[in-house]
Amino acid sequence: MESTVTGRKNGDQPPVVQYDGVVKRFGSLTVLNGVSARVNKGEVVCLIGPSGSGKSTLLRCTNALEIADGGRVVFEGQPLPKTEAELRHVRRRMGMVFQNFELFPHMTALENVAVGPITILGADPAEARAKAQALLEKVGLGAKGGNHPSALSGGQQQRVAIARALAMDPDVMLFDEPTSALDPETIGEVLNVMKRLAEEGMTMVVVTHEMSFARRVANWILVFDEGRVIEEGPPAQIFDAPTHARTQSFLSHLGWNG
Amino acid sequence: MDFDFSPILDNWRFLVQGLLITIELSVATIVAATLVGIALGLGRVYGPGWLRVPLTFYVDSMRAIPVLVVLVWTFFAFPLVTGVTLPPFWAALAALTLHISAFVSEILRAGLNSIRPGQVRAARALGMSGAQIVRKILFPQAVVRMLPAYGSLLSVTIKDTAIASVIAVPELMRQSETIAAQNYAPIEVFTTAMLAYFLILFPVTRAVEAFYRRVAHLGRS
Ligand SMILES: Nc1ncnc2c1ncn2[C@@H]1O[C@H](COP(=O)(O)OP(=O)(O)OP(=O)(O)O)[C@@H](O)[C@H]1O
Ligand SMILES: [Mg+2]
Numbered sequence: 249m250e251s252t253v254t255g256r257k258n259g260d261q262p263p264v265v266q267y268d269g270v271v272k273r274f275g276s277l278t279v280l281n282g283v284s285a286r287v288n289k290g291e292v293v294c295l296i297g298p299s300g301s302g303k304s305t306l307l308r309c310t311n312a313l314e315i316a317d318g319g320r321v322v323f324e325g326q327p328l329p330k331t332e333a334e335l336r337h338v339r340r341r342m343g344m345v346f347q348n349f350e351l352f353p354h355m356t357a358l359e360n361v362a363v364g365p366i367t368i369l370g371a372d373p374a375e376a377r378a379k380a381q382a383l384l385e386k387v388g389l390g391a392k393g394g395n396h397p398s399a400l401s402g403g404q405q406q407r408v409a410i411a412r413a414l415a416m417d418p419d420v421m422l423f424d425e426p427t428s429a430l431d432p433e434t435i436g437e438v439l440n441v442m443k444r445l446a447e448e449g450m451t452m453v454v455v456t457h458e459m460s461f462a463r464r465v466a467n468w469i470l471v472f473d474e475g476r477v478i479e480e481g482p483p484a485q486i487f488d489a490p491t492h493a494r495t496q497s498f499l500s501h502l503g504w505n506g
Numbered sequence: 507m508d509f510d511f512s513p514i515l516d517n518w519r520f521l522v523q524g525l526l527i528t529i530e531l532s533v534a535t536i537v538a539a540t541l542v543g544i545a546l547g548l549g550r551v552y553g554p555g556w557l558r559v560p561l562t563f564y565v566d567s568m569r570a571i572p573v574l575v576v577l578v579w580t581f582f583a584f585p586l587v588t589g590v591t592l593p594p595f596w597a598a599l600a601a602l603t604l605h606i607s608a609f610v611s612e613i614l615r616a617g618l619n620s621i622r623p624g625q626v627r628a629a630r631a632l633g634m635s636g637a638q639i640v641r642k643i644l645f646p647q648a649v650v651r652m653l654p655a656y657g658s659l660l661s662v663t664i665k666d667t668a669i670a671s672v673i674a675v676p677e678l679m680r681q682s683e684t685i686a687a688q689n690y691a692p693i694e695v696f697t698t699a700m701l702a703y704f705l706i707l708f709p710v711t712r713a714v715e716a717f718y719r720r721v722a723h724l725g726r727s
Contacts, residue, residue, distance in 0.1 A: 313627055333635075340633035350628035354646045354724040364632045367642055398723035409628075416632060 255482070257467045258288040262325055264420050264451045265310060271318030272305050272475075279305045281475035282319065287420065287453055287468075292446045294462040294483075295455045297472030298498055303455040306472075307422050310453065311342040324419065340368060343413025343421040347428050349405040351397040357384060357408045358393035364416045376415075383411040387441050403434025407441055414445075421445065423454040439465075459504050463487050471495045513689035514698050524681030525702055531595065531677055532664045532706075535602040539663065542603060543610020550611060551618050552640060561611075568608030574669050577601035581673040598670035606663050613655045617648030625727050650718075650725030657714030661707050668703075678702060 263286040272280035279302045287293045295303045308314040309321055312328050312335045320327045323342070329335055351360050361380035365371035371379075384393050387407040397405050406426055413421060423442065427435040439461050446452055446465050456462055462469060462483060469486040471479040471494075479492040487504065490496050514521065550561045568576070580601040585591040592600060621644055629639040671680035678699055686695040 308627075311631055313630055336633045336635060339631055342631070344628070344631035346624060346628060348624055350624045350727070352625070352628075352643055352647075353727045354650065363642065364634075367638055368633045396723060398726060412632070422631075 256288060257291045261289055263288050263322075264291075264324060265453065266322040267306070267309075267319070268322065269319030270306065270309055270316045270321060272302070272309055272314060273317050279475050280309065280316070283475070283477055284319075285470055285477055285480065287451060289451055290449045291467045292452045292454060292465050293468045293470060294466040295453065295470050295472055296457070296459070296462060296486075296498070297470075297478075298501075301472040302475040303472050304424050307344075307424050307453060307455055310420075310422055311339045311344060313344075336368075340364075340416050341419045343410075343416060343418035345406070345409050345413055345421065345423045345426045347425040349397070349402070349409045349429070351405050351409055351412070353397050355396070356393060357389065357395050357397070357400065357404075360397070360408055361411045361415045364412060369416070380411070380415055383414055384408070386414075387411050388437070401434055402430045403437045406430065406434075406438045410438075410441055410445070420451040420453065423452065423456070425455050425457065427456070427458055457502065459487070459499070459502055471498070473498070509694055510691060511694050511698075513685055513691045514694060517685045520685065521678070521681050521698070521702075524676060524678040527595070527676055528664070528667050528678040529706070531598060531602070531667045531670060531675065534599050535606060535663055535667065536660060538599065538603040539606035539610055542607035544614060546607055546611035547614030547618070548640070548645075551615055552636070565608040565611055568605050569612070571605075573602065573605040573666055574672070576605050577669055577673065580604070594670070594673045594675040597673060598667070598675045602663065602666060602670075606659065606666070609659050609662075610656070613652045613659065614648060616655070617652040618644055620651060621647050622727060647725045647727060650721050653714060653718040653721070657711055657718070660714065661711050664707055664710070665703065 265287040267283050267285045270280050270283040271278070283302070283306055285293075295306065297303055305314060309316045310323075322328075323338055328338060351357075352363065355363060358377060358380050361383055362373070362376040365376040365379070366373050381390065381393055384390050387410055389404055389407055389411070392400060392404060392408075397408070400408065426442070427438050430438065435458070439458065442452070442454070442461070443465050454462075454466070466483050469481060469483055470477050471486060471490075471492065473494045479486065479490060479495045486495065487499065490499060546561055546565065549557050550565070553561065577598060581592065581594065581597040584597075625643055625647070626639055629643045634642070667677060668679040670677050671683060674680060682695050682699040686692045689695070
């Protein structure tokens, strides 16, 4: 099916991430009920859908923060490995950004960005800090490296969190509602950073309720409902001509009117 | 009623010796109990299952037994069981460490468990190992969070050293008792002892509080 999807960015190349019938249960609750989808190189794939439909869970199955109970997740041609030690190596190549930022409060912004390369990759501390500084500049926070998270606004914290993920040179970035915890004034600064990242060709999977971002930046939209992808397609199709009744009602519920 | 403080002035060296031993015993206990307590706490939260049960039993027992009983047992019963007699100071240090370390481990455990799971998730997502997560992410935050409770425990520890007087450790309380008995001046001597304890404890408690206020944000995720 995936090769017949036409007009998809880099659809002729092997996908970066592929989900094959992914199933995830928590006890008796089936949260993912056979999700199949792909994420191509350089694509921005947005996951939208109602609360509790399994979007965060799919993201966490991608970097094995949760282990799928059925089906498989394939990353760069390899199914996710089984052992924790091997999984750690895979996670290093995927960046993740959380709704609540989850910066480490006891470290400065610069230390937050440098800690991954130093602790995990054994990078030279001086080099890692120089690179961290460059990344902070890239997200517009070159002057804030010495601040602790408590001395940063939500939007600034989230930009540091993006820089922290980028410091590992990931092949794909996973965003879980990166702007949902932000004041409306600071949402834009985070979305701008993400948009720039997309323009540089970063492969991104984004769970979001920011429909205008999805509309403008995404190459592909996956609509979730009750643990399934009920509809997928380019933004123009999903937003202007949704075929599934649940998609229509979800979008109108959000006040989206084309 | 007349107060006569001359016994204190006459014996000030003797009392200061006691004060120094109180401080020595306090510092030694705090260092030892902190190290043992950290090991206990980490073992209880992250250790293998077979280790958690005995550690939990140990901590619960220490919290249930009066420290005086632990002290007297360490000094009088321990030598009978093991054949090893401890000098009073060492017996007091051992007993206080056994007791206080249980509380340190409880405070650390509460601190570790209070850190929200998102922090672990973020560290795992970066690719950190379990040991790296504890060392770099959880432990430092837990230390900050445990400061207020740890500060109270410090004062409890310093106060508890007074019970070492029952096994004749020549610390402040013991020396005070000696002077008070020799001179029939309990009010003067024990008032002085009270003041001395207060003068040690008050700055310690205040210093920990002030330090916590400065660093609290480092533990707030
Ligand atoms: N660790 C867990 N244990 C038990 N149930 C869980 C767990 N994680 C998620 N769930 C449940 O799985 C379902 C899907 O959760 P998920 O967070 O993936 O939804 P979502 O689409 O991201 O929703 P939202 O938009 O609210 O973030 C929910 O019903 C949630 O309560
Ligand atoms: Mg979610």
